[in-house]
Amino acid sequence: MTTRNRYLPVLEQFTQHMDSKLGEPQNVDKEHWNDQSIDWLMLHLRREVQELEDAVYAYRYGGMVFPVMARMEAIDVANLAMMVWDRLNFEARRLKAMKPPAGFEATRLARHTSELCMVITPTERDGRLLGECYLNKAHIGAHKA
Secondary structure, three states: OHHHHHHHHHHHHHHHHHHHOOOHHHHHOOHHHHHHHHHEEEHHHHHHHHHHHHHHHHHHOOOOOOOOHHHHHHHHHHHHHHHHHHHHHHHHHHHHHOOOOOOOOEEEEEEEOOOEEEEOOOOOOOOOOOOOOOHHHHHHHHOOO
């Protein structure tokens, strides 16, 4: 059995639960995540991760018989992670379609994970950076490529 065949049944079941949660009445009337900032989504993702940790702890050490709450919180975390992923994809497509103005230079940024990535140094607009992979050298100490 291939690795893909081993995880596909779990993935299908998990995504069905994700879809079901998004379709619940209290979630249907909410604004679409594309109307939320990535920062807002990340804040809520961190809250959901904390709720998941609390639910897992309550299940393992608090005497809960079944892990129902923890499983529900895991679905919430997955849905918010999917929303962040989708927003980042949108930003990546938007930024890829942009042509950098004259004067931009490619730089390398050493990230905390020790990996290197190519970024473009932009100007700021309204005090905010233009995109998640476009970082301003004045704020980070990047090295020229």
